[in-house]
Amino acid sequence: MSSTKDVKDRNQIEEKFKWNLESMYENDEKWEEDFQIVKKLIEQIKQYKNRVGESGKTLLEVLELESKILRIVENVYTYAKMRKDEDTRNDKYQALTDRATSLMVEVEESTSFIVPEILLIDESILNDYFENVEGLKLYRHYIERIVRRKKHYLSPEEEAIIAQAGELANSPETIFGMLNNADMKFPTITDEKGNEITITHGNFIKLMESKDRRVRKDAFKGLYDTYNKYRNTFAVTLSSNIKKDIFYSKVRKYNSSLEAALDVNNIPVEVYDNLIKAVHDNLSSMYRYVKLRKKVLGLDELHMYDLYTPLVKDIDMEIPYEEGKKIVLEGLRPLGDEYIEIVEEGFNSRWIDVYENRGKRSGAYSWGTYDSYPFILLNYQNNLDSVFTLAHELGHSLHSYYSRENQPYIYGDYSIFVAEVASTVNEAILMEYMISKAKNKDEKLYLLNHYLEQFRGTVYRQTMFAEFEKLIHEEIENGRSLTADSLCRMYKELNRKYYGPDIVIDDEIAMEWARIPHFYYNFYVYQYATGFSAAIALSQKILKEGRESVDRYINFLKSGNSDYPINVLKKAGVDMTTPQPVDNALKLFNKLLDEMESLL
Known part of the structure; x- marks a missing residue:
């Protein structure tokens, strides 16, 4: 960790090591324009209350307007929050973030009638709308996801009561x-x-x-x-x-x-x-x-x-950022030339906010919107952990990049169930590379220990x-x-x-x-273990089978929310409805144990 005296003010850090948020909004005035546009669109969408199911044309209008609002408000919120994360002491961006948060709540309230009203439409009428209204087919999977759980929704009045109880329930x-x-x-x-x-x-x-x-x-x-x-x-x-x-x-x-x-x-x-x-x-x-x-x-x-x-x-491995980038690029080569080119684009187009500065949010994340770069916040510390963090967050960012490039806005995100898969695939492939390139026994043991602890944890x-x-x-x-x-x-x-x-x-x-x-968090933690197991299965296939597995994996990254997460993983070659991916991951755990025992 850097000591406090080593940490610079943000204006002392070179521009090339800061993310390019100007690519989202040239200045705060442009942000304000979008803020006001959302305010106007909120009033527009309210006019559709009690009308959602009156015709296929109306249904399409509502869904398109909702998407438009969500797309803009995500830009408004994400920009403000990321500006705040650059220096959490900055009053201006604290205020912008508060305003953006309130706007998000306003959007949620103003669109809350849409799902209950979709559920009131008879399925045969919905199917007729899909067949006869051009443009509505795009929303078919989105609507089917809602209708699939129809029997678990209550009447609009009962749903309103449950919504009101939310704060109490928390x-x-x-x-x-x-x-x-x-x-x-x-x-x-x-x-x-x-x-x-x-x-x-x-x-x-x-x-x-x-x-x-x-x-x-x-x-x-x-x-x-x-x-x-x-x-x-x-x-x-x-x-x-x-x-x-x-x-x-x-x-x-x-x-x-x-x-x-x-x-x-x-x-x-x-x-x-x-x-x-x-x-x-x-x-x-x-x-x-x-x-x-x-x-x-x-x-x-x-x-x-x-x-x-x-x-x-x-192991005292001093790895400056430029060297860390090279290690990541070399380590991830099994994912193919196109993948590496996109990673290089990320490095060259300033997706990444690299170094710690006074007031900067701690930790690391990958974030952005459908219209922005898949940005990465780091607090790079010139050590091995930072290299793995860089690879991890690039996994998230490439997943977002591929999803947004290949899916319409409505399916441009991905489920929590698969969210950690792409990041862990990157870490696993990089780990295999680094173990193979270890300079001595101690370095190899250190890496094996690190990997085994990931499995345990x-x-x-x-x-x-x-x-x-x-x-x-x-x-x-x-x-x-x-x-x-x-x-x-x-x-x-x-x-x-x-x-x-x-x-x-x-x-x-x-x-x-x-x-x-x-x-x-209501049965959340299992997804860490399933995501890790799926990632190990995919990374092993990529390393052993090459091109064919890489193509399937890239298609997984491109799928976004266009299908249910279990199906998306199946197409990539991992069936989480069976114990096999977990069994296979733990076979690798055993192999790593063998390797460690042989070196000790």
Whole structure:
């Protein structure tokens, strides 16, 4: 990390290392023009209320006007927010972002009548509209996605009541957030150098990676002992959130809260169940990794606080940005000349905001709109992690680029279910390249350790989370109550199941469920594991089969939202309705373990 004194003001950074937001709006006056256009269009679309189904022509007019509004308001919001992210202290762009956010809400309110009114149109009449109104066929899949869930929508009046209850329904998550982020205070411990350091959410994993076992243990106990003091409050907030999920699933006539959550993207429940089954079938590989970790660390007893510390010494790989770009370009060559040309275009056209500056938003992301470049925000730090972050975000950006270039606006985005696939494919292909080019044994071991930890954290750990989420929803659906004791008991048993006999399952880990915000996101975490597994399957096909697999993969990137995510992945050669992609990913995990063991 850069020290504070090293961080420059934004005006000290060369233009070529800043993203070209002027390509969206030449100046803020042009932004204001679009803002006012949206205001006028909002008044226009209100005139269609109670008229959506009167004719095919009217339906087409409404959908085209809605698309026009959404397309412009996305530009307005994205530009303002990205300008704010350049320097979060900038009052001007804080204000523009607030205005853009309010405008987005206004758009949502003004268009909220469209879906309920589409659902009132008889399907035979809809089919007649599709056949006889030129231009409406484009919207067929979009409308079919709405109609497919018709039986799960209520009357307009009931839907209005449910919408009004939204803020109330989000209370458990809001309370969790305030307790977890604002009110809880963690203890101070002594670090490796004898300095006093207060445990925070931000530094906890860093402390768990410490080479000093005493520091790891103190951080582990300090964090979870604090959570334990609030165990009953956390149990009530989580239990209340699950009851909310179950309420919505019942009201919308689903068989379970899991089915309701997955149906949004037309994901069969067996995808979730197959993930858990496939990981269960491969738990011996995790036990093997845990045993190796215990051996390499030279411990009589491996504890939960020993899971994050690196197995091999840090490799000091100083990789300046220009060198990082070259490594990424070379590493991603298996994806074909066209893919590499687009990446180069991104480098040359200033898609990327490269370096940290004072006030800049932390982390990294890929973002943009249908009409803009697929921009990337980085805080590049001249190290290996930054190179992988660059490859990861380029995966998202190329996915967006291909989708927008090949799909109309209505299908120019892609589902959350596939969102992490393209980014992880890039990381996996780059990792294989870097392992093959490692200069010495230590460098190779470092990379293998990094890769194995991705599997542990993304496939095994997220699947354990997914199984816990399923179990706790089923507890309440089956008429049982959730208490702090029952949550801790279930969570500790899952840790025992997933990590095996060669690790001590410390009592403190039973409280980990209390600190995971994703448990309030309604069956979200499984997508990390499925996305990673799909990406590993695709990257292995690309590396082994070449051109044919690359073509299928590029077609996947081009598909956007033109079909359901499961179907889009099937066409690319990965069937997530079977356990095979997860099984195959974990075969690679075993192969990497073999390689690591042979080097140690």
